[in-house]
Amino acid sequence: MAERRALWVCGGLALLALAAAAAFLALNIRGNVWFALELRATRLAALVVVGVAVAVSTVVFQTVTGNRILTPTIMGLDALYALIQSLLVLTLGALGYAGLDPRLKFIGETALLSALALALFLPMLRARLDMTLMLLAGVVTGLLLRSLQALVERVLDPNDFAVASAAGFASFNLVHPELLAVGGLVTAAGCALAWRARHALDVAALGADPAVSLGIDWRRLVAGLLMLVAVLVAVSTALVGPVVFLGLLVVALAERLVGTRRHSALLPAAALLAVVVLVGGQALLQHGLGGASVLAVVVEFVGGLVFLTLLIAESRRR
Amino acid sequence: MILVENVSHAHGPNRVLHDVSLAIPRGGVTALIGPNGAGKSTLLSLIGRLLPLQAGRIHVDGLPVDATPGRELAKRLAILRQDGAVASRLRVRELVGFGRFPHSRGRLTAEDRAHVERALAAFDVMGLADRFVDTLSGGQRQRALIAMAFAQDTPVLLLDEPLNNLDMLHARELMRRLRASADAEAKTIVAVLHDINHAAAYADRIIALREGRVVADGAPCDLLTPETLSVVFGQPLRVERIDGTPVVLHHL
Structure with a gap:
């Protein structure tokens, strides 16, 4: 029964995602249709890659940490990304920053973000970690990085500052096609790995001791999964910038829709839902309402509300 | 041994x-x-x-x-721990089904399902099979966990x-x-x-x-x-x- 429900939900979400993609491509299209379509298709691909990467990394991260109100980006990764942007603008100037080879920048950012994520997550391998401690470490790291960024921004001249602060937000409008191919490949590989590990993930959700008892090599599994999360987060952040609450939003909603935490249902549902939210939202805001608002802001706003709701619901249950 | x-x-x-x-x-x-x-x-x-x-x-x-x-x-070998906390939200039948993971790696065969049903019956949790584990009493949960260890059939x-x-x-x-x-x-x-x-x-x-x-x-x-x-x-x-x-x- 549960499986059938999950199938229906995923089917419905897939249809919605297709509809959203069609709307995104076709709404209010004017002028040179082929040129506009090509532009929009690139953005569409970026939105899909980011949505899937964020959803899958959040599901895996929540399962491994045994905590359902966490997303990997809460751990200070967004702050590091913003700091990197500010530092680049500071050292290269706004012009130099704009002229930076996107591929080089992408690789550097991915490497740095992965390194930070691993430094924060790896202590978890020693035990079924002290969640509070890791969360605190992440929040403090984020605070430190944000303060550093504020310091850097104080030194910038106003023009550079404008460039740097715009770069600190997720932007779904400026995507380099050459990055998209790499990011898409990495994300596809990550999804394949997560899908292969779906049954092991179900067992890992029971907790460390039951999982070991059922034959899971806990350290190896968790180390591998956390690397996967780090890379996926780094790719999506480097591609469009930090999206903090999107993962939380879509995973919480997807879990309610499929009614189970089984990964064979939750992984595809969350990924599809993320695509629906991003593509549909962008289609509506950019092409429907003529750029009345920025999707990143809307998603973060709604996602933040969901985060608060989950926090309150969790504390009531205790 | x-x-x-x-x-x-x-x-x-x-x-x-x-x-x-x-x-x-x-x-x-x-x-x-x-x-x-x-x-x-x-x-x-x-x-x-x-x-x-x-x-x-x-x-x-x-x-x-x-x-x-x-x-x-x-x-x-199967081991049942002292603190029977179950981290994820599961129904009893799913939980007991996890006992078959070492044998089936997550894809339950007919034989696996037979093991699960036997374990459910053996520990008097058949009537609770479709309840969520976190809604059970301490003793009921303990029986569900023992059934899971038994389903592992070690x-x-x-x-x-x-x-x-x-x-x-x-x-x-x-x-x-x-x-x-x-x-x-x-x-x-x-x-x-x-x-x-x-x-x-x-x-x-x-x-x-x-x-x-x-x-x-x-x-x-x-x-x-x-x-x-x-x-x-x-x-x-x-x-x-x-x-x-x-x-x-x-x-x-």
Whole structure:
């Protein structure tokens, strides 16, 4: 029964995602249709890659940490990304920053973000970690990085500052096609790995001791999964910038829709839902309402509300 | 067959086990008894490779527990931990189904499902099969967890305080079932028991620990004497015999 429900939900979400993609491509299209379509298709691909990467990394991260109100980006990764942007603008100037080879920048950012994520997550391998401690470490790291960024921004001249602060937000409008191919490949590989590990993930959700008892090599599994999360987060952040609450939003909603935490249902549902939210939202805001608002802001706003709701619901249950 | 050789263990500065050596042959029910903090759970967790081995060696069916792939071991031994917290939101049937993971890697075959249904029936949780585990009472959850360990269908079964939260009839039912599967299927069952009279009535052998050392080891009839019990628990306890089985009047 549960499986059938999950199938229906995923089917419905897939249809919605297709509809959203069609709307995104076709709404209010004017002028040179082929040129506009090509532009929009690139953005569409970026939105899909980011949505899937964020959803899958959040599901895996929540399962491994045994905590359902966490997303990997809460751990200070967004702050590091913003700091990197500010530092680049500071050292290269706004012009130099704009002229930076996107591929080089992408690789550097991915490497740095992965390194930070691993430094924060790896202590978890020693035990079924002290969640509070890791969360605190992440929040403090984020605070430190944000303060550093504020310091850097104080030194910038106003023009550079404008460039740097715009770069600190997720932007779904400026995507380099050459990055998209790499990011898409990495994300596809990550999804394949997560899908292969779906049954092991179900067992890992029971907790460390039951999982070991059922034959899971806990350290190896968790180390591998956390690397996967780090890379996926780094790719999506480097591609469009930090999206903090999107993962939380879509995973919480997807879990309610499929009614189970089984990964064979939750992984595809969350990924599809993320695509629906991003593509549909962008289609509506950019092409429907003529750029009345920025999707990143809307998603973060709604996602933040969901985060608060989950926090309150969790504390009531205790 | 479980072979424990010169195992010592420390949690930080506290030595929990001192040079413990044991051999538990195949088939039979062995009860671990002893006061709180004697090292019973630590010993069981070490055998079940939930804790890393610090000193000494442990073999189960000839396989070293610290060097054998987890999946191989999971087909040979199942362990039920003392705190039965279940992290994820699951229905009872799903939970018990996880017991088949070492065999099926998540894709349940007809045979796996048969095992699950048998375990559900055996521990009287069939009526709860579609309930979420977090809505169960402590005793119901304990039975669901035991059913999961049984569904794993391993020759060796390690149970840390399986009688926790069980009412007396379910406790008796569980002990009878342990006895039956030891006799009929030659399973090796090691259980930490606090109710010494269950150990007396159902175990073939009692191993008593105190302060990390084995202080007594033998058949219930020989071991459960006021003298031995005062060595283990530090107080003399009255022991009577009813139909040849020793009964410890520990509550008086």
